Amino acid sequence: MSENDNAQTEPVQAGTEPSPEHNAEAPERTSFIDLPSRWDRLEPLAEVIATLLLALATLATAWSGYQSARWGGVQASNTSQSIALRTESTRASTLAGQRTQINIGLFTNWINAFAHDDQILADFYENRFPPELAMAFDAWIATDPVNNPDAPKSPFSMEEYDVDLLQEAQRLEAEAVEKSKISAAANQTADNYILNTVILASVLFLTGVQSRMKSVPARSLIILLSLLILSYGLYNIARLPIN
Secondary structure, eight states: OOHHHHHHHOOOOTTOOOOHHHHHHSOOOOOGGGSOOHHHHHHHHHHHHHHHHHHHHHHHHHHHHHHHHHHHHHHHHHHHHHHHHHHHHHHHHHHHHHHHHHHHHHHHHHHHHHHTTOHHHHHHHHTTOOHHHHHHHHHHHTTOTTTOTTSOSSGGGSTTOOOHHHHHHHHHHHHHHHHHHHHHHHHHHHHHHHHHHHHHHHHHHHHHHHTTOSOHHHHHHHHHHHHHHHHHHHHHHHHSOOO
8 A cells, every 4th residue: 555545544633733725625704793783784775765865855945945935925916915905995985985975965955955945956956966866865755754754864874875986995995805814824824834944954954964973773763753854844745735
């Protein structure tokens, strides 16, 4: 038997170190410390979520600011219209009052002429009654006020007496009130959008802060909080009116 055959069959004695060939074939062991933790594996996903949060929060913040400015314009426009309508209403009401004073003067002069049996003078004043007074006067005369104690005291108490300028004043005032309500509602909507802008801005702040943190659990917690705040901001945008 040759020396090579003896070397192959010779057992390895206990206590001796294995040959380099044995070390090369043995699998390498990885330390537990070198294994990536669960939080480290979530870090790439957290980065993606943070980027999406930043993009959505930026767009939502810009939209809320835009809508706030738009509703502020609606408020200003309706406020101006309300002021103008109230001015016109006051003007029409003043003219209606002046016209009523003229009608009272004409009717008083007619009463004096009638009391003195001056029919020519009474007819003179009666022919100069404005349409609203003439209509009410005819209806009043039909009640026989001279002999009927239940008759109205004057034509101005009749339903037929209707000054168109007074109606115009009331109509303009009603429109002014409606414009004022629209202005107040637009102002509230603009305020709501401004508040929502502040809420969404906090998402931008938190998303920026988390990127400077070394602790992945803390970053994940801040991202979760940012996601909740962004969801609330988007909910506000969905329920608020759009202009």
